Amino acid sequence: MHSASSWIADKRLEEMVFDTAKAALDDAGVTRNELDHVTIAACDELDGRSISSMLLSAPAGAYLKDEIKTTDSGLIGLCLEALRIESGNFHLGLLSSWNKSSKAPFEDVMRMRSEPFFTRPIGLNMSIADGLFAQAVAGTYGIGENDINAAVHASYKIAHKNERGKRSAVPSLAEIEASSYVSVPLRRLHQAPVTDGGVSMVLCSGEWLSKHPDRRPLARLSGVAWQIDDYQLGQKRLSALRGFKAAFQNAVAMSGLRDSSQLDVVELDSQTGFHDVAYRRALDLKDSCQFSPSGGPFAQNPYFCAGLVHAAEAVLQVSGRAGAVQVKGAKRAAAHGCHGFAQQGNCVAIFEGV
Helix, strand or coil, X not given: CCCCECCCCCCCHHHHHHHHHHHHHHHHCCCHHHCCEEEEECCHHHHCCCCCHHHHCCCCCCCCCCEEEECCCHHHHHHHHHHHHHCCCCCEEEEEEEEECCCCCHHHHHHHCCCCCCCCCCXXXXXXXXXXXXHHHHHHHCCCHHHHHHXXXXXXXXXCCCCCCCCCCCCCHHHHHHCCEXXXXXXXXXXXXXXXXXXXEEEECHHHHHHCCCCCCCEEEEEEEEEEXXXXXXXXXXXXXXXXXXHHHHHHHHCCCCCHHHCCEEECCCXXXXXXXXXXHHHCCCCCCEECCCCHHHCCCCHHXXXXXXXXXXXXXXCCCCHHHCXXXXXXXXXXXXXXXXXXXXXXXXXXXX
16 A cells, blocks of 8 residues: 555655556565556546546556556456456456545545436535435434434544554544534545555465465455445435445355354445445344444545455455554454445445465
């Protein structure tokens, strides 16, 4: 993972991508020449570049390599990478995703993604969509403002311990409660602030690993699943969390687990305190399961690739490399990512220690 910052001012985006990709290769002990493919996940609008892969595929390691790109989210990039390896045509790949959120006006980009004849003219953006989501889940799950304020305060406290995060100052409960409304009932400090950042991973097939017994993987990807919910922001769509629940259930089933209760860690893409509380209540896992020990998006939030950051944190947990936020004895960890208005798209990946 690239070091997190609200504004990485001393590097071009190409440099940030290159440094992150190279660090992943060095950590895995492989060279770029050994790769047979590269997968990237990036957003042209948020990169501030038309067809950004033309400029960024080479820094991501794809020069003269088979390269493919997804534009949904970083964690969808992990799904695409897994599918490529499962095809049997590829065996050692580099996956890279990034978001220099300081490059483009985030809410302007999101507003332009609205349907152009109705929702765009009324000014729908991510914050307003999240406000509608907050209203819906508050009623469904009985969430009060004190619950949200406490959840946000706890997330900041946990995030402050994570050396890979931004280590922002922890706001007091009074400061959270007094922060201005963005979209009622959502307050400014209920939102995880967006940051610059990037993440890269090296993935290989079992066949490649059997031919290279000297290489030791950090984790096994045992299950991935994704789900797209309705575009329309109606009460049922917002409050039912159908896509979120289905993605978790399908990923758990692919992993061969009995149910989600066998997970030790769940890294949630909780873009607001309302997301955090609603997700936890929807999963209803055992008390021993640790939710977002990294601090989640409150540690760092390069929005487009936040889900892949959570995947990296999950890998660090099951490999015992999570540092100050390590969960003792973590064997299985799930990473969650969402994209689109009010968690329209959900993706879940499950990792096991080896």
